Amino acid sequence: MSNFSRTKYTARAQRNNRIATAAFYTLGVLVMLLIFWLLFTILSKGLPALRPDFLIKQPEEIDAGGGIGPVLFNSFYILFISLLISIPIGLGAGIYMAEYAPDNKFTGALRICVESLSSVPSIVFGLLGLAIFAEYFDVGLTILGGGVSLALLNLPMLARVTEESIRAVPGDIREAGYALGMTKFHVIRKVVLPVAMPAIVTGICLVAGRAFGESAVIILTAGLSTSGEMWDFNLFSPGETLAVHLWYVQSEAIVEDARQIADKSAAVLVFVVLLINAAFRFPLWLGNRRRGH
Template sequence: MKTAAKAAATNAFSARSGSNRLKDKIFSLVVWGVSLVIVAIILGLLALILERGATHLSWDFITGLPSEIEEGGGIGPSLFNSFYMMILSLIVSIPFGMAAGIYLAEFAPDNKFIAFVRICVEGLASVPSLIFGLFGIALFVEMMGLGLTIIGGAVSLAFLNLPVLTRVTEEAIRAVSQEIKQASFSLGATHLQTIRKALIPSAISGIVTGISLVAGRAFGESAVIILTAGVTTSGVMWDFNLLSPGETLAVHLWYVQSEAIVPDAQLISQKAAAVLLIVVLAINFLFRIPLWVRERKLR
């Protein structure tokens, strides 16, 4: 009887194992199928945008001045403003965002007030960009009387990206193994030295990923720019004046598609969309090159 019971238990276990393996295979097939469909949709969208716009790009279009009436206008000032405002916003948001994230991860006490602060930061990270644009209007346009300017748009973009950078930095620092931190302390390093020499280098991959995301967001943002920097440029290709109007490429794309009266508005919007997509992809790629080099050196 013991032999029969043992055989029955073995058969039941084998049946359950076979059923679990079948379920695992079905689940894997479903996940792979959904992933392939999503990737195919994304690649199809990218191919459609690039096929319509990239094939018509020229250097004159990229560096030329926009036209209000005649066809053949370029995107030079708008493209420059996009890079200029993105860099200015990163100069403001990266130090403050990283500092806030490090504080929340390493120095902030574990109490209800800090928990409330984290909830607020998470909430701000998901707030629509239009809200930050309205805040920029109240601060820079009305209170400070600057009008629609590059500096107003850049700082508003920095405010938009600060919550995201704060949360990304905090989570990246917290994800570092505690053994690394304790090993640094055991070697006599101070808390500040541990953060600089151990925690940040170990968390740099996640931090750089967050920076690349907010950089791409800043380059392609339109709502904040429309409200704080305007829908026009100074008409000069290399205008570094912070008080000049700051239409960016994303805003120019929206304006041409919805408001412009130039005969080739559709073609301009397609080419501008292609340039915008190429630059955003390039930004993400360039930010990751140092990480790839660093990983190869560590191997």
Template sequence: MKARRADRLASVFLWAGAFLIVALLIAFLGLILGRGLPYLSWEFFNGPDGVRGQLFNSFYILFMSLAFSLPIGLGAGIYMAEYAPKNKFTDLIRLSTESLASVPSIVFGLFGMIVFVNMFGLGFTILGGSATLALLNLPILVRVTEESLRAVPRSYREASLALGATMWQTLRKVVLPTALPGLITGVTLVAGRALGETAILIFTAGMNVSRKLFDVNPMAAGETLAVHLFAVKSNPLPGTNADQIADGTAALLIIMVIFFNLCLTLPSRWLQFRLLGKKRA
């Protein structure tokens, strides 16, 4: 009886926690979107103070930072999980990676300003901001990739190797498809963090934006929506509707994050289902 009561009590607490999280999420989205959606108009994007350039820069810097960090982060995570020997050196690498993942973003911003802005002479540019964001994303990508691959049962690898597959074939056709949801979750986390990052980009990409339509020059200044939101609220210009611009920018950021998460999650689920279906067949 005591065990049954404890089980019911634990279930109640878990369900209550789940409902609380969902309620907080709904309240957060309702507040931000409710205040900001009325201001999302054509003038908001293309007016004299429109955010068209900041919106483009947000995605441009995000994709450039992922282009820098994904190959290195995923490759290092795969090596650490599948190929690296178990010794003190690899333990030191894991400890260093975990330590870097806990470093505040403003420290990365100062590092990026010293190295990319001053030493390399890039100035406040999209390239410098993207490179610094890639450094911020790398430790998380390495750890998430390693943990996702280690979560795949060892029996999957043994069965594939027993059928004559090489280690690379086992990794490519068995391990990676099985670990795909965890990998996508890691990419989604770093992408969401990059979309909302301000400290790093203030120090490296600057607080100016090109007024050219879809300016892909990596040496141009790269103010993003998150930086624009910070600038509007911290130093509002006289004669502008700073509160309305801030509310609209915040709502647009939320919509961007939700849209990007869906664009990553839905195709990955379909791809995993297709790959695992072929494997079972």
């Protein structure tokens, strides 16, 4: 290739690089603007009218001025149950698939099945929970059924995120641990998991936010009502959550301030999802700050 052709090729490559960089920056800015616009629209409608008593009052079926106390508690309670089940099993499955499972046709098929389950609509898991708890065990629509069904919904995604996060850890880091005389278990616990933890926490944030805002599974497994008590820890009580209450108020409620309740409930729902993400990421940020990263 002559010097002229090489110079022309370099100039064209640099021009294409600048165009691609500008296009990706523009796309990123547009996506961020869309996200901030959605957040501003939802929060600006609900937060200004939000009062502390709204978060602890009972919902009203006929009279105006109801709150979201029991449904907000049920949301956190069911989220806790689902994470309590899905995080240990999902992380364990991801670690096994990444570090211990042999590379053969069976594990390949298993990965395909897990990926397929990650894309299954949530209502399918709701029907599964309904068949297990309401029909087979005959316990009805309960908080326990909602929590376990949400855990089943989140398990495939959490397992795949964990596996991919661990596989992304450079092999040199593992070899350094083995060179120091560490066992495979200690290399995973002391070396691999700390490096992969930011990506794993991102996956946990995704499944936690999805679980907190899920409605189809809850309608089929936990119901459209509460026990009427603010702090009801009974696992066999009905478990309407904030997302389900928001859908009900917006579509079927007959109270005169249904629109205001829906706006405030939507603002609380979005704010709590943001708070969940911050709560999971704060320990990582604090640890990086202490290490001087």
